[in-house]
Amino acid sequence: MAPHRTAVRLALAGLLTALLAACGQEITGTSASGAREALYFADSPSGLPPLYTGEAYTATLTVAGGAGPYAARQSGGTLPPGLTLSGLTLSGTPKTSGTYAFTVTVTDATLSKNSKEYRVTVQDLPPLSLAPTLPAGEIRGDTRVPVTISAPRNVRAARFVWDLPAGVSLGGAQPGETGGVLFWRQEGQRLTVDVGFKAAPRSGARVALLSLKVTKPVTLSGSALGYEARDGQGKLLSERLMPDEQKKRDEAAAKAAAEKTAAEKATPEKAATEKATPEKAAAEKTFPENAVPGKAAPTPAPVTPTPGGKP
Numbered sequence: 001m002a003p004h005r006t007a008v009r010l011a012l013a014g015l016l017t018a019l020l021a022a023c024g025q026e027i028t029g030t031s032a033s034g035a036r037e038a039l040y041f042a043d044s045p046s047g048l049p050p051l052y053t054g055e056a057y058t059a060t061l062t063v064a065g066g067a068g069p070y071a072a073r074q075s076g077g078t079l080p081p082g083l084t085l086s087g088l089t090l091s092g093t094p095k096t097s098g099t100y101a102f103t104v105t106v107t108d109a110t111l112s113k114n115s116k117e118y119r120v121t122v123q124d125l126p127p128l129s130l131a132p133t134l135p136a137g138e139i140r141g142d143t144r145v146p147v148t149i150s151a152p153r154n155v156r157a158a159r160f161v162w163d164l165p166a167g168v169s170l171g172g173a174q175p176g177e178t179g180g181v182l183f184w185r186q187e188g189q190r191l192t193v194d195v196g197f198k199a200a201p202r203s204g205a206r207v208a209l210l211s212l213k214v215t216k217p218v219t220l221s222g223s224a225l226g227y228e229a230r231d232g233q234g235k236l237l238s239e240r241l242m243p244d245e246q247k248k249r250d251e252a253a254a255k256a257a258a259e260k261t262a263a264e265k266a267t268p269e270k271a272a273t274e275k276a277t278p279e280k281a282a283a284e285k286t287f288p289e290n291a292v293p294g295k296a297a298p299t300p301a302p303v304t305p306t307p308g309g310k311p
């Protein structure tokens with residue numbers, strides 16, 4: 001009888017499982033297909049990448065669980081001006097700084113839904129810059145100096161200029177962690193390094209590594225350096241002139257401003273002079289130089305003709 005009862009119990013258990021499945025009730029526990037995970041947002045805990053005005057932006061919202069494919073839409077709030085949401089991709093170029101909140105609703109293949117509010121801050125871009133990471137204190141032997149970039153935007157080429165102290169020369173240079181191409185030359189103590197990037201580097205990336213040869217103890221300084229950075233179309237993104245070049249530019253700007261001020265001052269005076277000239281001429285015509293105001297001008301004496309018709 002025991003084997004018979006065991007068989008009956010197994011049959012009843014199978015029948016109950018089939019009935020529950022037919023009624024649409026979810027079966028928990030182990031099965032061939034397993035339980036389906038609920039639809040949820042699986043973005044990084046650090047949130048979306050930072051946004052900056054005037055810088056192209058692309059970020060993908062991450063969704064998991066449910067049953068793909070997923071459909072997403074903005075269901076509330078305000079996107080930063082310049083950005084659009086297409087599917088799960090947020091892209092565009094932010095135009096206005098500020099903090100914005102918007103809600104995204106995602107739907108899966110079974111029409112399950114879930115929503116999440118995103119809060120992002122659009123910041124003004126910090127200035128793009130290149131700078132060497134200088135060793136502290138005095139150096140007495142050959143030294144490697146990395147050059148890093150900050151707020152690179154979409155830079156694809158950069159030039160770095162540095163006036164090295166006496167007794168220091170460049171023994172060699174190599175591209176940074178982003179790869180690309182690098183050329184350098186040294187004229188006197190002025191070092192020029194040109195770098196090209198395969199892709200825009202991240203902020204804080206090392207773009208060049210300089211190997212300096214030192215013939216005497218010296219302290220390196222970053223006061224006499226300059227740079228310029230350009231995008232893929234050659235547009236100037238940022239620059240810092242060398243001190244001597246900046247002085248020439250400032251002097252030229254001051255001279256141009258002085259000439260403009262002098263021209264603006266001379267314009268009213270010239271206009272007043274031009275206006276006074278016809279008025280003076282009209283007055284002289286009405287009152288000759290020998291006329292007395294308030295008294296009629298003398299009548300010219302008649303001319304008596306002489307024989308022959310000549311006066």
